[in-house]
Amino acid sequence: MAMHIYDLGWMLAQVLLLLCSAPLVAGIIKKVKALLQNRIGSSIFQEYFDLYKWWQKPTILTPYTSLVFIIAPLVYFASVVVAAAMLPNFFGTQFSFGDVFVFIGVLTLGRFFMTLSSLDTATAFGGMGGSREIYISVLAEPVILLAVLVNALRSGSTTLAGMALDFQAVYLSVASVLTCIAFFCLLLAENGRIPVDNPDTHLELTMIHECMLLEYSGRLLAVIHWASMLKTLVFLVLFSLLYLPLSLPLAVKVLLAATAVSVMETLKNKMRLFKVRVYLAAAGILLLLAIVAQ
Amino acid sequence: MELIYITLAVYGMGAATALFPKKMEMAAHYCAVLAAVFGSGALLYQSAAYLMQGSGSLLSGSWAFFTFNADRWSAVFLLITGLAGTVTSIYAWGYAKSYLGKRLRLLGGLWNAFLLSMVLVLLAADVFSFLLAWELMAVVSFLLVNHEAEKKAAHNAAYQYLVMTHIGTAAIMIAFLMIGSQAGSLDFAVLGQGVLSDNVRNAAFITAFAGFALKAGLLPLHVWLPNAHPAAPSHVSALMSGVMLKIALYGFGRFVFQFLGPTEFWWGAFVLVVGLLSAVLGALYAQMEKDIKRILAYSSVENMGIIFGAFGCGMVLMTTPRHDYALIGFLAAVVHSLNHSVMKSLLFMSAGAVMHATDSKDIEKMGGLGKLMPWTAVFTLVGSMGLSALPLTGGFVGEWLALQSFVTLAGSSEGQGLRLLGALAFVLFGLASALAVGCFVRLYGVVFLGRNRSRLVERAHESDWSMRLGMGLAAILVLLLGIVPGPVVAVLQTAVQNQQTLWRSFADMQKVWWFGSGSYAVYAPLLLLTVLSVVLLAVALMTCGDKSFVHREVTWNCGTYPTARQQYSATGFSKPLRRAFDFLLKPKRTATYLKKGNPYFGRQLEYKLSIPDQFTEKLYVPIQHYMVWSASFLRRIQQGSVRLYISYVMVAMLLVLIWGAM
Numbered sequence: 023m024a025m026h027i028y029d030l031g032w033m034l035a036q037v038l039l040l041l042c043s044a045p046l047v048a049g050i051i052k053k054v055k056a057l058l059q060n061r062i063g064s065s066i067f068q069e070y071f072d073l074y075k076w077w078q079k080p081t082i083l084t085p086y087t088s089l090v091f092i093i094a095p096l097v098y099f100a101s102v103v104v105a106a107a108m109l110p111n112f113f114g115t116q117f118s119f120g121d122v123f124v125f126i127g128v129l130t131l132g133r134f135f136m137t138l139s140s141l142d143t144a145t146a147f148g149g150m151g152g153s154r155e156i157y158i159s160v161l162a163e164p165v166i167l168l169a170v171l172v173n174a175l176r177s178g179s180t181t182l183a184g185m186a187l188d189f190q191a192v193y194l195s196v197a198s199v200l201t202c203i204a205f206f207c208l209l210l211a212e213n214g215r216i217p218v219d220n221p222d223t224h225l226e227l228t229m230i231h232e233c234m235l236l237e238y239s240g241r242l243l244a245v246i247h248w249a250s251m252l253k254t255l256v257f258l259v260l261f262s263l264l265y266l267p268l269s270l271p272l273a274v275k276v277l278l279a280a281t282a283v284s285v286m287e288t289l290k291n292k293m294r295l296f297k298v299r300v301y302l303a304a305a306g307i308l309l310l311l312a313i314v315a316q
Numbered sequence: 317m318e319l320i321y322i323t324l325a326v327y328g329m330g331a332a333t334a335l336f337p338k339k340m341e342m343a344a345h346y347c348a349v350l351a352a353v354f355g356s357g358a359l360l361y362q363s364a365a366y367l368m369q370g371s372g373s374l375l376s377g378s379w380a381f382f383t384f385n386a387d388r389w390s391a392v393f394l395l396i397t398g399l400a401g402t403v404t405s406i407y408a409w410g411y412a413k414s415y416l417g418k419r420l421r422l423l424g425g426l427w428n429a430f431l432l433s434m435v436l437v438l439l440a441a442d443v444f445s446f447l448l449a450w451e452l453m454a455v456v457s458f459l460l461v462n463h464e465a466e467k468k469a470a471h472n473a474a475y476q477y478l479v480m481t482h483i484g485t486a487a488i489m490i491a492f493l494m495i496g497s498q499a500g501s502l503d504f505a506v507l508g509q510g511v512l513s514d515n516v517r518n519a520a521f522i523t524a525f526a527g528f529a530l531k532a533g534l535l536p537l538h539v540w541l542p543n544a545h546p547a548a549p550s551h552v553s554a555l556m557s558g559v560m561l562k563i564a565l566y567g568f569g570r571f572v573f574q575f576l577g578p579t580e581f582w583w584g585a586f587v588l589v590v591g592l593l594s595a596v597l598g599a600l601y602a603q604m605e606k607d608i609k610r611i612l613a614y615s616s617v618e619n620m621g622i623i624f625g626a627f628g629c630g631m632v633l634m635t636t637p638r639h640d641y642a643l644i645g646f647l648a649a650v651v652h653s654l655n656h657s658v659m660k661s662l663l664f665m666s667a668g669a670v671m672h673a674t675d676s677k678d679i680e681k682m683g684g685l686g687k688l689m690p691w692t693a694v695f696t697l698v699g700s701m702g703l704s705a706l707p708l709t710g711g712f713v714g715e716w717l718a719l720q721s722f723v724t725l726a727g728s729s730e731g732q733g734l735r736l737l738g739a740l741a742f743v744l745f746g747l748a749s750a751l752a753v754g755c756f757v758r759l760y761g762v763v764f765l766g767r768n769r770s771r772l773v774e775r776a777h778e779s780d781w782s783m784r785l786g787m788g789l790a791a792i793l794v795l796l797l798g799i800v801p802g803p804v805v806a807v808l809q810t811a812v813q814n815q816q817t818l819w820r821s822f823a824d825m826q827k828v829w830w831f832g833s834g835s836y837a838v839y840a841p842l843l844l845l846t847v848l849s850v851v852l853l854a855v856a857l858m859t860c861g862d863k864s865f866v867h868r869e870v871t872w873n874c875g876t877y878p879t880a881r882q883q884y885s886a887t888g889f890s891k892p893l894r895r896a897f898d899f900l901l902k903p904k905r906t907a908t909y910l911k912k913g914n915p916y917f918g919r920q921l922e923y924k925l926s927i928p929d930q931f932t933e934k935l936y937v938p939i940q941h942y943m944v945w946s947a948s949f950l951r952r953i954q955q956g957s958v959r960l961y962i963s964y965v966m967v968a969m970l971l972v973l974i975w976g977a978m
Binding site: 080081082083084085086088090092095096097099100101103104107118119120121123124127128130131133134137138140141142143144145146148149150152153154156157159160161162163164165166167168170171174175178179180181237240241242245295296299306310313314 | 683684686687693697701704705706707708712716719720723726727732735736738739742743744745746747749750751753754757758760761762764765766767837838839840843844847848851852855856858859860866867868869870871873878880882883884885888889890891892893895896
C-alpha cells in the first residue's frame, strides 16, 4: 500500500483523540477504583483540572541540573505521542512508519531520557526511581518480546496493523487466553500500576515512576503526567486490539480493560520490589505456553 | 584498485616513524597520525567505491609469499577498518600527545602497524598469509596493550591477552590444517573444494568457532577482553573493540561460507545460543563495573554476542525450509558490526577524553562533567543512545534486523523446536538489550549528569579540536547510519548475498522496510524523525516558550542543603539488578566495623563489594591451579642429571621401536 497524504491526516486525528481522552480514561480508572473501595472519589475530569493547575504554576529547577533535565520530559512526551501515532489506525488506513519493534524502541527512547533526568537531579530519590525503573524494564523487556512473538507467529507480520487485522479472526483459544492474561500483567508493570508500582503515593519505599519525577514542577510536570496517562491509554488500546479476545467495539474493550485495572488495584497490594521478578517470570511462562499451544 | 597498495605503503611508512630519532618525537607523532589518517581514508574510499559499483574482486595478486584476494566479504570489513581507523586516527592527533615522553614514537609506529596488520588479515588469500597476518595483528595489539608496562595491571592484562590469543590462533590453525589436508591445498580458493567427512567438518567447525569466538570475546573465552581493552591507550581500545573483534567475524564467516561445506543445524543453534548468552552476561557485567573502560569492554562482549547470535540465526535458517531468508541473519550481523564499530569507537574516544580530563577511570568519582565538557557530553550521549539501540541511531538498525531474523527463525517451520529456539532468542535478546539501556543510562548519568562527586572533576576541561573532531565525526556517523540506513544496508547486503546465489533478493523488501508501506515489517526512520521532531518542537515551544515561569531553587532536602554525596552512586544504581541476578553474579560483600561503640551513632563501617567474573573464578583459576599442580608433579622427573635424561631418551626410543614392530 502506498502512503497518501491523508494517511497522515488520519494519524493526526487518532493522536489528537488519544491525547484528549487520555486524562479521561485515567480519571475513569480512579473513579471506578474509588467506587469499588466504597469511596465517592474525585470527578472523572479531575485529571484535566490537575493538568491545568500544573500548567499555571512556575517551573522550579534545581541548580545542579543540566539541559537533559528540561529535554527529558519533552522527549518522553514526544516518544509516547509517536507511539500513539503508530497504533493501528482506527480509521482504517494501514500506513505506519514502524513495526512493533520500532514501537517498543520509541517507548524505550522516552524511558532512556526519563531515567537520565532522574540522575540529573543529584538527589537520592531520583536515582532510586531510575534504578528501579531500569530493573523493572530489564525484567519486562523479554516478556514483551515474547508477547510480540505470539502475535507475529500467528499473523506472519511484525506490523501492529497486520497483527491487529489477524487478531480480529481469533476468538477464544487456549493461546489467546494465556497471552491475554500475560499481556495484562505486562500492562500493569509497564505503566507503574499496582501490584508493581503504586501511582498514588510519594512514599520512597514504594515508588518507582513517581520517584523519578519528584523534582519536576509546573509545565514540565504537566507534560510528564500527560505523557504517562497517554502511555497507559496506548497500552490499553494495544491490549484491546491485539490481546483481548472479545468481539466488541474498541471503545468498549478499552473501558473494560480500564475497569480491570481498577479491579486489580483494589484486589491486590503492591508487591515487594524483588517479587516482581517472579511476577514477570510467571507472565513469561504463560507466553511460552501460548507459543507452544498455538 | 591500486589505492590499496598505497594504503599499505602509507601504513608501512607510518610504522617506520617509530625509528625517528628521540629529538623528533613530536614530528614522529604527527607523521604517524597523518599516515594513519591518509591510509585509512584511502582504504575507506576504495572499499566503499568497490562495494557500491565494483565487480569481480577488489584486489588480487601476490607479493613474495603473500597472496592477496579481496572479495565483497573482505571489503565490508575493510570498510569498517577504514571508517573506524579514520576517526580514531584524527582523535589520536590530540589524544596521543599525552604520551609525550612515554614512548610516543613507538605508539605512533605500532598504531600504523596495527592498522596494517588488520588490513593484511582481510586481504590474505591463503592459509599461510592469513595466519602470518593474524599473528602480526596479535603481537602488535599485545605490544599496544603492554604500552603502559609500568602499570602492573596493564602488564598482566597484556600477558593474559598474549596467552589467550595464542590459544585461539592454535585452534584456528588446527581447523585450517584439518580442512587443508583434505583439500590438498592451502589456497583459500580451493580450500572449500575438498570432500570432507562429517567428523572432520564438525571438528573443524568446533575448533574454528572456538578460535574466532576467543578473538571476538564470546563466553566463556572472553576473560582477556575486559582486562586487555581497558589497559591499552584509549584510541587503541577504540580500534581493538571497534575493528579487531569484527575481524573474528570476518574469519568465522569465511569458514562458514567457503570452507566448511553445507551448514549443519546444530552449528547454527550453537552459535546462536553462545552468542546470545554472551550478550546477556556481557551486558550484566557491564552494568556492575565501575571502571569506565571495563564497562565499555563488557559492552563489546554484549554486542559481539548479538552479532554472533544474528549470524548463528542465519546459519540455522540455511538449514530450514526457508533457507532463502537466511540472508537476513547474516545481514543483521554485518550491519551491526559496522554500526557497533562506529559507536564503540566513539565511546572509547569519549572515555579517553574523560580520563584525560579527570585522570581517573572510576566513574564513582565523576559526575557533572556535562557542564565542563559540553561537546564531549553531547557526542557521548549520541553514542550511548546508539549502544542502547534507540531508534534513529545506527545501533537500532542492526538490532531491528536481528529481531526480524529471530522472528523468521521462529516462524520458519511448523515444528515446535524452531519456535522454542526463536522464543529463547527473543528472551535472551530482550534481556541483553534492556540491560544495555540500563548500562548506558548509568554510565552517562553518573559521569556527565548530576554533581561532581570528587575534586578530580573540578579541574576537568574540554578536549582539544582534534579529539572533538574525531568524536564529532563518529557521532554524526551514528546518527546518519540510523536515519538513512537504506543505502548502507543495500550495499552491505550485496556483500553477504554473493556468498550464496540461491538467496532471494531483498532489494524490493528493502524499499518496503525503509520507506514504510509494507505489511511484513516496516521501519521508516526518516518519517519517524520527521514526526518525532515536529512533536518535540511543538511541545517544546508550548512548554518553554514563556521563560518567566522558570526559576532555580535548591532542592528541598528536609531542611538541609543537599550534598554531592547524597546522589545515587553507580554501584547503588545497579543494586536492584545485582540483587535480582545474584545467583549469576555472586557478589562478594564484606562489612567490617572499624569502631563499634554506641549502636546509634559514632560507628565506623568499612564496606567492600567485589563482583569477580565468575568464569575467571570457576573455570580459569581451577585450570590454572591444575596446571601448576601438574607441573609440580612433573618436576619430579626433572632431576638435572644427564644420565637420567639419556635413560629417558633410551626408554622413549625403545617404546617407539616396540610400537613400530607391532
